[in-house]
Amino acid sequence: MTNQLSPSNRNPDILFAGLLMQAKTVRPRFDVDRVRRAYDFSKAAHGYQLRRSGDPYITHCVEAALILTELLETSIDETIIIAALLHDVVEDTEVTLDDVEQRFGPTVARLVDALTKISGLPTGGRLHEQANTFRKMLLSMAKDIRVVLIKLADRLHNMRTLEHLKPERVMSIARETLDIYAPLAHRLGIAAFKWELEDLAFKHLNPDLYRELAGKVEMRRAERERYLDEVKGTVHRRLVQMGIKADVQGRPKHFYSIAKKMQDQGRPFEEIYDLLGMRVVTTSVDDCYKAIGAVHNLYTPIHDRFTDYIATPKTNMYQSLHTTVLGPRNVKIEVQIRTREMHRVAELGVAAHYSYKEGGEADPAAASALSAIMQQTAQWSEDATSPGEFLEYLKIGLYQDEVYVFTPRGDLVRLPKGSSPIDFAYQIHTQVGERTVGARVNSRIVPLRSTLASGDHVEIITSQHAQPSADWLGFVQTSRARSKIRRWMKSQRHEQSTALGREMFQKELKRLRLKLPAPEQLDDIAQALGYEGAENLFAALGNGDAGLKQVVAKAFPEEVEREERPRKPFSLEGLRDLARLPARGVSIQGLQNLMISFAKCCMPVPGDRITGVITRGRGVTVHRLNCPNAFEGRIEPERRIRVDWDVDRDQSFLVKLLVTGIERRGLLADVAKAVSATNTNIRTADMGSIAERVRGTFFVEVRNLRHLERVIKAVKDVKGVTDVERHQVFGDARIEDSEGEPEEEAG
Ligand code: MN
Numbered sequence: 001m002t003n004q005l006s007p008s009n010r011n012p013d014i015l016f017a018g019l020l021m022q023a024k025t026v027r028p029r030f031d032v033d034r035v036r037r038a039y040d041f042s043k044a045a046h047g048y049q050l051r052r053s054g055d056p057y058i059t060h061c062v063e064a065a066l067i068l069t070e071l072l073e074t075s076i077d078e079t080i081i082i083a084a085l086l087h088d089v090v091e092d093t094e095v096t097l098d099d100v101e102q103r104f105g106p107t108v109a110r111l112v113d114a115l116t117k118i119s120g121l122p123t124g125g126r127l128h129e130q131a132n133t134f135r136k137m138l139l140s141m142a143k144d145i146r147v148v149l150i151k152l153a154d155r156l157h158n159m160r161t162l163e164h165l166k167p168e169r170v171m172s173i174a175r176e177t178l179d180i181y182a183p184l185a186h187r188l189g190i191a192a193f194k195w196e197l198e199d200l201a202f203k204h205l206n207p208d209l210y211r212e213l214a215g216k217v218e219m220r221r222a223e224r225e226r227y228l229d230e231v232k233g234t235v236h237r238r239l240v241q242m243g244i245k246a247d248v249q250g251r252p253k254h255f256y257s258i259a260k261k262m263q264d265q266g267r268p269f270e271e272i273y274d275l276l277g278m279r280v281v282t283t284s285v286d287d288c289y290k291a292i293g294a295v296h297n298l299y300t301p302i303h304d305r306f307t308d309y310i311a312t313p314k315t316n317m318y319q320s321l322h323t324t325v326l327g328p329r330n331v332k333i334e335v336q337i338r339t340r341e342m343h344r345v346a347e348l349g350v351a352a353h354y355s356y357k358e359g360g361e362a363d364p365a366a367a368s369a370l371s372a373i374m375q376q377t378a379q380w381s382e383d384a385t386s387p388g389e390f391l392e393y394l395k396i397g398l399y400q401d402e403v404y405v406f407t408p409r410g411d412l413v414r415l416p417k418g419s420s421p422i423d424f425a426y427q428i429h430t431q432v433g434e435r436t437v438g439a440r441v442n443s444r445i446v447p448l449r450s451t452l453a454s455g456d457h458v459e460i461i462t463s464q465h466a467q468p469s470a471d472w473l474g475f476v477q478t479s480r481a482r483s484k485i486r487r488w489m490k491s492q493r494h495e496q497s498t499a500l501g502r503e504m505f506q507k508e509l510k511r512l513r514l515k516l517p518a519p520e521q522l523d524d525i526a527q528a529l530g531y532e533g534a535e536n537l538f539a540a541l542g543n544g545d546a547g548l549k550q551v552v553a554k555a556f557p558e559e560v561e562r563e564e565r566p567r568k569p570f571s572l573e574g575l576r577d578l579a580r581l582p583a584r585g586v587s588i589q590g591l592q593n594l595m596i597s598f599a600k601c602c603m604p605v606p607g608d609r610i611t612g613v614i615t616r617g618r619g620v621t622v623h624r625l626n627c628p629n630a631f632e633g634r635i636e637p638e639r640r641i642r643v644d645w646d647v648d649r650d651q652s653f654l655v656k657l658l659v660t661g662i663e664r665r666g667l668l669a670d671v672a673k674a675v676s677a678t679n680t681n682i683r684t685a686d687m688g689s690i691a692e693r694v695r696g697t698f699f700v701e702v703r704n705l706r707h708l709e710r711v712i713k714a715v716k717d718v719k720g721v722t723d724v725e726r727h728q729v730f731g732d733a734r735i736e737d738s739e740g741e742p743e744e745e746a747g
Contacts, residue, residue, distance in 0.1 A: 010056075010059045012043065012055075012056050012058045012059045012062055015062045015063070015066070016036075016039050016062050018066070019062060019065055019066050019081075020032055020036070022070070023035075023069055023076055026073050026074045026076060027074060027076055030076070030078065031078045034078050034082065035078055035081050035082060035085070037103070037104075038081075038082040038085045038086055038104060038108075039058075039085055041086070041089075041095075041103065042058060042061055042085045042089055043056075043058045045089045045093040045095045046058050046061070046089070046092065046093055047093070049092065049093075051161065051164070052164040053161050053164040057088070057092070060157055060158075060161075061084065061085045061086070061087065061088060062085065063157045063160075064084045064085075064087065064150065064153040064156075064157050065081045065084040065085050067153040067156055067157060068080055068081065068084055068149060068150065068153045069081065071149070071153070071190070071192065071193070071348065071351055072149075072348075072351060079107055079108060079111070079146070080111075080146045080149065080150065082104055083108050083112055083115070083146065083150055084150050084153060084154075086104070086108065086112050087111075087112060087115045087116075087150055087154060089112070090112055090113070090116045091116045097109055097112065097113055097116075100112050111144065111146055111150065114143075114144070114147045115147060115150060115151060117136060118136060118137045118147075118151060134180055135377065135381060135390070138377045148184070149351060152181060152184070152190065152193050152197075153193075155177060155181050155197070156193060156200075158173065159174070159177055159201065160200065162174065162204055163204075170204050171204065171205065174200070174201040174204040174205050175201070175205065177197050177200070177201040178197075178198065178201040178202070181197055182194050182197040182198045182201065185197060185349075188349045188350040189317055189318060189345065189346070189348070189349020189350055189351075189352075190347075190348060190349040190350065191346060191347050191349065192347055192348070195254045195256075195257075198254065198256035198257070199255050199256050201256070202255055202256040202259060203255075206259070209259060210255060210259075213255050213258055213259060213269065214255060216269055216273070217253070217255070217273065220273065224276070227276065227327075227328075227331065230328065231327050231328065231333060232248045232278065234298060235248050235278070235280065235294070235295060235298065238294050238297075238298060239291060239294060242290060242294060244282060244287045244290055244291055244294075245282065245283050245287070246280050246281060246282045246283075246287065246291060247279075247280070247281040248278065248279070248280050249278070249279045249280075249281070250277065250278060251277030251278060251279050251334075252277075253273060253277065258272050258273060274331065274332070275332050275333075276332070276333045276334070277333070277334050277336075278333055278334070278335050279335070279336045279337075279338075280336070280337045280338075281338060281339070281340055281343050282337065282338070282339055282340070283340060284339060285310060285339060287339075288310060288321055288337045288338060289321070291337050292306075292321050292323060292335075292337050295323065295335055295337070296323065298325075299325035299326055299327055299333070300326045301323055301324070302323075302324045302325065302326065302332070305322070305323055306321075306322065307321070307322040309321070309322065310338075310342070311455075312453075312454040314402075317345050317349065317350075317352075318342075318345065318346050318349075319338060319342040319345065319346070320336045320337060320338040320342060320346065321336070321337040322335070322336055323335050323337075375414075379479065379480065380479065402414055402415060402416055403415055403419065403452055403453060403456075404454045404455070405424060405452050405453075405456045405457070405458050406455075406456070406458065407428065407457075407458065407459075408457065408458075408459045413427055413428070413458075415452065415477070415478065416477045416478060417477075418451055418477045419451070419452050419476075419477045419478060420448060420449055420450060420451065420472075420475050420476060420477065421436070421439030421441070421446065421448050421450065421452065421458060421460060422436060422448055422472050422475070422476050422481055423452075423476050423477050423478045423480075424439075424458050424460065425439070425460045425462075425481075426476075426478065426480055426484050427478065427480065427481075428460065430484050432460055432462060433468065433481060433484060433485075434466070434467065434468050434484075434488060435462035435463055435464065435466045436448065436460050436461070436462055436466060436468075437461050437462060437463045438460075438461035439458060439459065439460055439461060440458070440461065441456050441458055441459075442456060442457050443457070443459075448472070449475045467488075467492075468484075468488045468489070469650065470485075470489060470650065470652060470681070470701070472485050473485055473486070473681040473701075474679045474680070474681060475679070493543075494539055496542065497538070497539040497540075497541075497543040498535055498538045498539045499538075499542070500538075500541075500542035500543075501537070501538030501539055501540065501541030501542030501546075502541075502542075504541055504542065504548055505538065505541060505548065505551065505552070508548055508552055509552070512552070512556075514552075514555075514556055519534065521555075522534035522537070522555075525537070525551070525554050525555050528554055529546065529551065529554055531546070537551065544597065585606075585622075585646065585647055585648075585653070586610070586612075586622055586643045586645055586646055587643070587644050587646040588612060588620060588641060588642070588643050588644075595619025595620065596619055596620055596621075596622065597619065597620075597621050597622070598621070598622050598653065598654075599621050599624075599627060599629065599630070601623070601627060602623055602624040602626075602627035602629070602630075603624075603653070603654060603655050603656055603726075603727070604622055604627075605653040605655055605702055605703075605704055605705055605707075605708055606645045606647045606653070606703070606704040606705065607704045607705025607708075608625075608705060609624065609625040609626070610622050610624060610643055610645070611624075611625050611630050611640060611641075611643065612640070612641040612642065612643035613630055613635055613639055613640060613641070614639045614640075614641055615639075620641060620643065622643055647703075647704070652681070652701040652702060652703055653701065653702055653703070653704075654699055654700070654701055655700055655701075655708055655726060655727075656697060656698070656699055656726070656727035657697065657698045657699075657700060657711070657712065657715070657724055657725070657726060657727065658695070658696070658697055658723075658724070658725050658726075658727050659671060659687075659694075659695070659696040659697070659698060659721060659723070659724050660693065660695050660696075660721070660722050660723045660724075661693075661694045661696075661718075661720045661721040661723075662692055662693065662694065662720045662722065663692045663694045663720075664719075664720045667687070667694060667718070667720050667721075668687045668696065670718050670720075671685075671687075671696065671698070671715055671718050671721065672685060674714040674715050674717065674718045675698065675700060675711055675714065678707075678710050678711050678714050680700050680701065680707070680711050681700065681701040682699070682701075683699040683700065683701060684698075684699045685697070685698045686698075694720075697727070698715075708726070712724045712726070
C-alpha cells in the first residue's frame, strides 16, 4: 500500500525549474521573476504540508501549472500560472485573499477566490450539495474561463495521484470526475483532458474491466499497428503524388470509450476495437477536400458515413471531415481529415482560443462557447424540480451536441441535437409554440416531428386557433418545450373540467327545479366545501374530485332534504341526463355523450378486453374484463354494460408500471431513457430503495397494448432491472376510487 507517508521522491524545485524552462521555450518573453515570486510564496505558505503520496504539497500546485503549460503551449501567460501555483493557499494555509491581492494583484486574487469557493464545496457529497457545487463552478467559470482550466488541471493531477487516497474517497472522486468534469472538458472541446480524466476514473471505478481491456489491447497491439502502418503508407504515398503536404497518423483508442461503446452498442470488444482510426492533418482546407477524394479513391467509402464538420462545425468548435472506408481485407477504417489549426482546436477546444491580455476579455469564440453552456445551465436550473434532476440534465446535457439554426430574419437559435420545429417554435416564444400548425425548413414544408440540422432556416406557420398536441411530448428535445406543453395540457384539463362541472351542476339544478345561485353565493359554497372559488369547485366536480350530490346539498340544504327519495339509480335513462363532453376512447351501445372514465384500479388500454360498470353519478367506468373490481360476483348484472374500444388516433392512455431492480446510480435515469426511446411520455416517476432493492412506479402514456408491451420490454432490458409489471389493484379496492393515484382522464 502506498497510503502511508513515505519520504518524498519529487523535488518541487526541480519540477518548477522544468516548468519555467518549458514556458520560456514557447514564449521567450515569459515573466520568469513574477512567476518565481508566486512559487516561493506558495511554497512557503504550504510549508511542511505533505500530500498523501508523501510529496511536499507544493508539488501538486506545480504539477497543475505544468499541465496548463503543456495544454496552452504558446498562449500560456503568467497570470494563469501564478493562479495555478496559488490555487490552494487560501483554502489550505494561513494566507488570506488580501495577502494574495496585495502581492499579485486583483486578477490573480479573483481567480484564487473563485477556486477557493469551488473547492470549499464538498466533493461527492449529497445530491443538493453537488448540484450546488457545479452551479457555482459554472457561474464563476462564465466570468473567466481560466477558473475552469485551472480547476480541470487541478482535478487531472488529483486523478493521476488518486491511488494514495482512502478507497471510499477514491470512488466518490472518480465518480464525480466521470459524471461532471470529463463531460465538462468534452463540452469545452478539451479532448486531451477529457480522455485522460475518463480513463483514470474508469480505472478506479471498474478496475477489473479496465485490466481486462488493457490486456486485450496489448495483445493485439502489434497486429493492429502493422495493419495501420500499411494503410498509412499507401495513403501517404498517394497524397505525396498529388502534391499534398500532410501528416498521416494512427489514432489511439481510449479504454473508457471502448468500454462505453461495448455497453451502449451491446457489441463485443473485438468489433469495437477492430474498427481502426486514422487521421490526416493537412495545411489547408482545400487539401482536406482533395485528401478525402484520394482516400475514397483508394478505398471504398461506406455509404452514409461521410460528415462534413468543416462546413458545419460542432458547438465546441470542432471541425473535420469524417468518413469510414473499407481498407485492405475489408477492415473498416474511420478517417478524420483536418487542417493543422483544426487539429489544435480539436485537441484543445476552448483552450485553443485562449488568449488573455492582463485584464482583457476572452477570445470571442471561447466566450460564445462558454455563454452557450451558461445559458443552458440557467435553463436546466430553472426547469429542474430537484437537485437530482438538475444533475441529470447537466450530465446528459454536457454530452449532448447542439445544432444551430436560423430564424427567417437570420437570427441564430441554438438547440440540442435532435430538436424538432416544435422545439424551435417554443424557443422563439411560448405563444409561437402553442399556435404552431406547420413548419418550413429551407423553404420546404416538413413534418413537425422532423429533425433540424445545423444551418437550417426554419419558419414556423402559426394559426390563431391552433393548440398544442400531447403527441409533441413524444419527440420534443428541449426541457423548455416539454415543460410548456405540459403546463398547457394541465391548464386545458382544468378548463375542460371546469366547463363540465358547471354543466353538471346546472343540469342537476334544472332537474331539481332550482335556481342557479348568484356568483358570490357560489364562491361561498365553494369555500364551505374547501375550494378556493367557484371555478375550482366546478373543476373538482368535473374531474370527479367532488360529488354532485354533496355540492347541491351544500347549496340547497332544505330542497335536497325534500328530494331525498332515490331515483332509479343505475339506469341508462338516468345516465343520459349526465350529458358531458363527447366520450373518447370507447363507444357504449351506440349511446352518445355519456360520461366515461377509465378505472384507476386496472387502467385499461386499447387492446385489453374491457367491460363497463355504471356508477352512481359518475357515468360509466371502464375496467379490464379481468379486473377484480369489475368481477361478475361483485357487480349487479344491471350495472354491467358492454363497451367497445373506439380510439382516436392521437389518444393516449395512462398506465402504471411497477419496476423492481437492484440499486445502482443512474438507474432511474436509464429507465426513463429507455421509456423515452420508445417514444413514450412519462407522466410521473418515483423510485425508492430498501437495502439494495429498488422499487419504482412509473405512469406512462401509451396508445395501446402493443405500445405498452414495447415499453415493458425496453424497461426490462435496462441493466439492473429485474422485473416490470403492470399495476393492478386486487382485493378490496373500492370500485370508483383507488386512493393515492393521480386523477387522470384519458385524452
Ligand atoms: Mn488542488
